[in-house]
Amino acid sequence: MPRKPRKGDVAADEAVYGAIRRAMHMGRLAPGTKLQEPALARVLGVSRERVRKALHRLVHEGWLTAIPNRGTFVPSLTVEEMRQIYDVRSMLEAAIVRRLSEGHTAAAAKRLKAHVTEEKAATRRDDRGRLFELSGEFHVLLAELCGNDELTRLLRGLLTRSTMHFSLAAPRQLTNCAGPHDHGDIADAILGGKADKAAKLMLGHLAGLVTLQAAHPPQHEPVDIEEAFRGIKARRDS
Amino acid sequence: MPRKPRKGDVAADEAVYGAIRRAMHMGRLAPGTKLQEPALARVLGVSRERVRKALHRLVHEGWLTAIPNRGTFVPSLTVEEMRQIYDVRSMLEAAIVRRLSEGHTAAAAKRLKAHVTEEKAATRRDDRGRLFELSGEFHVLLAELCGNDELTRLLRGLLTRSTMHFSLAAPRQLTNCAGPHDHGDIADAILGGKADKAAKLMLGHLAGLVTLQAAHPPQHEPVDIEEAFRGIKARRDS
DNA sequence: ATGCCAAGAAATGTGCACATCCTGTTGGAG
DNA sequence: CTCCAACAGGATGTGCACATTTCTTGGCAT
Structure with a gap:
């Protein structure tokens, strides 16, 4: 009307x-x-x-x-474009988790723990839609915890373009992050101050996403x- | 077509x-x-x-x-916004020089050497305008040599916003990169395969730019x- | 003299109509 | 039967005119 x-x-x-x-x-x-x-x-x-x-x-x-x-x-999106986007994400997010591992506020730790808890809850009750949202927000949250608005905005743009493939080509398979425990492990490494381990986990996590997307060609x-x-x-x- | x-x-x-x-x-x-x-x-x-x-x-x-x-x-631009932009640049460009140090093609080395040579020539004949352009292009060139179009585009956007301060507030002082030898030293470290040294030099280089900009308040x-x-x-x- | 209010003017935002270009179709020729 | 070209239909791009909002200027009351 x-x-x-x-x-x-x-x-x-x-x-x-x-x-x-x-x-x-x-x-x-x-x-x-x-x-x-x-x-x-x-x-x-x-x-x-x-x-x-x-x-x-x-x-x-x-x-x-x-x-x-x-x-x-x-x-x-071609496979090559997707790979490049994830490559940039790897550079940024590895630096992010390294920085957070080396130092973060108590409030940041609290928000991170709360997010992981919520993700686990969504996984337990098999709420695919909510988990899809939370999985994306996890990566943005890490950027936010660095306290850099420019970084957050940039990463959000990259992330939306990353998840576009899942949205467009594989909307039914509403799992945009590979392993359900990946985010929890990364968070643990950050909270434990293990910078190298956190970075390594993040790189592996992102690499897993690439292979997952490559396995589902766009229809x-x-x-x-x-x-x-x-x-x-x-x-x-x- | x-x-x-x-x-x-x-x-x-x-x-x-x-x-x-x-x-x-x-x-x-x-x-x-x-x-x-x-x-x-x-x-x-x-x-x-x-x-x-x-x-x-x-x-x-x-x-x-x-x-x-x-x-x-x-x-x-506030000082804080500028600092955030340079912070993101630090993350990306440190990763870039690390990657290039760990491996690059012969063509890449040739382009890098040629650029540094041209910068030195511009410095010698005191061509401020050309040096201003070349100084910015150096950072874009490093991104290009990684062969990632997405990375290049992203860094180009960050760089234009970085140099905006020089353009708006200090157009007369046409030196957008601190030390004249910085780029040459970084290139040498990359070509020599010294990843840690290259990253450290790049971080110092960018930090120098921040202090340089902070010293020139906008008029x-x-x-x-x-x-x-x-x-x-x-x-x-x- | 100063602060407030109202009316005019200018700038921004929006809908509309027309010009231009692309696309799918149809007709005819080879 | 196939291919090409002209044509009609429709979609995009652009200029224009109008509605709305904001800023400014002048006047008035305190």
Whole structure:
């Protein structure tokens, strides 16, 4: 239904952005899918310019790829691109866990322990959806605990691009981190001050993710825009 | 795929983007300056929407900051933000030089030597402008030699934000890297396979840059848009 | 004289319509 | 039957005009 032309509604932009992002995260949009503006505008019930702006933002953030005068498409990550992303993550996250191992506040230790506890709880009750979220947040949490906003933002971008493969190609297998004990072991090494061990575990953890993704090639299923956004609409949460 | 003779429409966006970026790089725009769209459109001789799109891109890349319904402004980097950027650079670049020290191709060694030679030549003939460019490219070159496009792109973004301070606050002192021998020493350590030494030199190098920047606080000079873009206009090269 | 309020002006944000380009189709020729 | 070219339909890109918000200036009351 048409929303009345409210005043400066900055939340509408975020809503459209979030809707597309959520559709990708749910695996509704297969790699190679063309996101045409009129269809999205009609389905989401917003103007075309709104969709246009959100698309441009997603392109700039690396979620979508645009071809001039052709349209914007859901990218199909090659194995090499994925390997490179994980390579950068390895550099950053190894340094992160090393730093945290060498020194961290009591509050940081508390947050880390709480996160691991929550992950274990989610694993025990087999809550795949929650575990999927928590697994990603674990890596962001480590960056946050370094107290460097720039680092956190950068790593979050890399992580979203990393998990894009799971979201797009293997949405059913909602396990984006290999071993269920990996995060716990890394946390233990950090809390125990074993920098070398923590770094080694992290490198092994990330390497495991690469092999896991390589084992699941992306499936190209043609999807319809209207069908993909069934029940997604625009919401406020991230 | 052969490029078709288009109507220079795509290049116009890049031209406006480059013009603003060049004005910042020349130190014409002081931190806190408001970039209003009509004035820019008039000065650059393009439509307001073109300016608008370029501004949005610059905001998203971190060069400018936007306040809804207020406008876009040239940011004034705090010392803390700068320190965080250099912190992330330290993590990445230490890993980079370590990797290069542990193994690199003959072609990589050749490019590295050639770069250092060119830097020394620029230093000898006191070509500050060229040295400024080369000093920045050195760090990008190291990333390129790792053969990871994602890494290169990421580091390039960090580097542009790092040098922004020099561009905005201290444009006259065109020395963005502390010691003239630092790059040469780092290159020697890499070529000699001394990973620990190379990493240590790089960390010291970056730390020196932070103290150098902290010693030059940003100057707030009120500038006029028309005056700032005198003789800049839109060009095609980057 | 100073602080507050209101009206005008300018800048930002948004929807709309048109121009341009791409794509799929259809018709005809070889 | 196949291939190529022109055409129609549709999607993207862009300029323009208007709505909304904010800043400024002038006037008024304390």
